Each structure stands twice: as structure tokens, then as C-alpha cells.
Amino acid sequence: MSIEQQLLTRSDHRCELCAATEQLAVHAVAPHHGEQAEHCVLLCQTCRQALDSPQDQHHWRCLNDSMWNIEPAVQVLAWRTLKKLSSEAWAQDLLDMMYLEPEVQEWAEAGLVDAEEDDSEVLLDSNGVRLATGDSVTIIKDLDVKGAGFTAKRGTVVKGINLNASLPGHIMGRVNGMQIQLVAAFLKKV
Template identity: 55%
Template sequence: MSIEKSLRKRSQDKCELCAATESLRVMEVSPSDGSAEKSILLCATCEVQINGAELDANHWRCLNDSMWSQEAVVQVISYRMLHKLSVEYSWAQDLIDMMYLEDEIKAWADEGIEFIDPDLEPTKDCNGTALKDGDMVHLIKDLVVKGANFTAKRGTPVRNISLTSNPEHIEGRVNGTRIVLVAAYLKKSV
């Protein structure tokens, strides 16, 4: 059976991301071995935007459903697209925070993402340890969170952090609220 026939059967003749039924195409997901497991059936709209066209954020609301697919390749593309969108849209970062990927699938998804601009100064915690997206940190002092009416207590864990363009700040979720934190008040968890 050809890859396209296999993918059409797997997806029930629908785009595996947005469920569109027209202009379906096969796209290999890097690193690819030419198999159906590393290929995805996409509509023209999804394919064009994945390959670098300007993103239509409303179109990508479909990832709220497709990120839960049982197919690893669909999870990988969903994660990569959410990561692209999270630069401008907080809803995309919220979906990433909810998403769970097996270690092997996350490593595959991360291969297609440029996490850190090599020209940027690295973000470091209070001990000078470099931080990266997805790390877990702990607060080293109580911090009053302006506008949220709570104090983040020393020792509070912050999981799955996101780096910002400012190497002195990170973004993370504390008490269910996504906030910007000063990296100097954080310690990387081992």
C-alpha cells in the first residue's frame, strides 16, 4: 500500500490537523525515513503555513483537538506549530503547557524547533546555571505578583518554563497564572 493510501485510511480522508477534506497532500516530517509513521496528510492551508507562510492564528485553533491525536507524527507537528504560535499568542503556550509527549516523541518534536537564538545572551538562574525552554525551577524568595493579588512563596516549583527575548526573564505558571519571573530569583531543579 502506498504511503498516501495508508495516510488517507489512517486519517479517514481528512487533514490530520484541521480536518479539512480538500486539497490533501502528504508531507514528510523531518527527520524522515519515508514511512507513513513519519509522514502526515495535510490540507494546502496547513502545509503552506507550516512551510513558512504567514500564520493565520485562527486557523491553528484546530491544534486544541489534534494535539491529542494518538499518532506521534500529528503530536510532533502540533507541538512544533504551537511553539511557533506561542511567540505571539498566550493560548498556544497554554496548550503546550497542557500537552504531554513521551520523551522520544518530544525529542523528535524538538529537533524541528530553533529554541535559542545563538546571538542572545543565555538566561541563567541565581547560581549561573543556563536555563532552557521546558526546564523546571524553584523560587528562592517570596515574590509579590503584581496584578494577581498573591505572593509566590519561596520553594514554589515552576514547571515547563519558557525563555523570553530578555535573558533576565522567563515565563512560567505559578498558582495557575502565567507570569514573567526574574531569572535571578530562580534556581534550576535537578
């Protein structure tokens, strides 16, 4: 039986992330290359196209169900996608609830490490610890937030930071329900 046939049977002819039934194809979960069905998932065209830059947050709400799938390859893709969306409160909540077996967690993180190594800038917190997307940090100094009319207080924990800020040396994170940019030098990794 081919890998595609095994996946069609396993998934009941549905996308293993969003349950769509049209335009399904085999997707190998990195770092594997699709030699075995356990290293692959069956995805619809929408999920395949959105995996690299998951911006349609409404579509990815399907991960609320698929993250509980018993297949490790599906769990890995769900975890990675939630990690990319972790600046959104709902995605961070799902990520906080998700449990992966140690070997599955290692597989999931292996794909993110490769993506992070492509980044040319390495951001360090106030103690010189490397920051990564999805980390939680504490603000070490009261910071006036320009244009928002409030002060980000010392000791505030910012969960699920995003390194893709438009300014060098800054991160994106939610404080008081607002997405703001913070200077990495005023943060301490939790």
C-alpha cells in the same frame, strides 16, 4: 503507490492533526525531508500555516485527540506543538499525559533543539543551568509581582516556562493563575 496516496489511505483522507478534509498536503516532519511516508503527515492548510507559530489555541485543542495517534510522525508534531503552547495550562496538561517511545521522543526533541539554537540569548538559572522553553523551575526568593498585588513565594514551582519574554534575562510563566515575567536569576531548574 506515492507518499501522498499512502498518507491519504492511512489518514482516511483527513488532516492527521485536526481531522479537516479540505486542502490537504504532505508535510515532512523535520529533520526528515519526506523520502518515506513514515516521516510525513497529511495536514490541512490551517495546520500547515500555524505550525511555526501556534497562536490559535482553540484550533490546537484538536491535539487532545491526535496526540494518541499510533503514527510516530503525528505524535512528534503533536508533541512539538504542545511544547510550543506549554505556557497554556491545558497544553501543559496534555504534554504531561503524553508518552512517546524513546526513539520517537528523540525525534521530537531534535526538531526543538534546532529551533532553540537559533535563539541568540542563552538564559541560565541561579545555578548556571541552561533554561529552555517548557522547563519547570522553582522560585528561590519571595518576589513582589508588580501590578498584580501578590507575592510569588519562595519554593513555588512554575511549569512550562516560555523563554520568549519581552525583557532580556526574563522568562514567562504562570504563578497563581497569572502569566507573569520572572527574572531567570531568581529561578532554579527542577
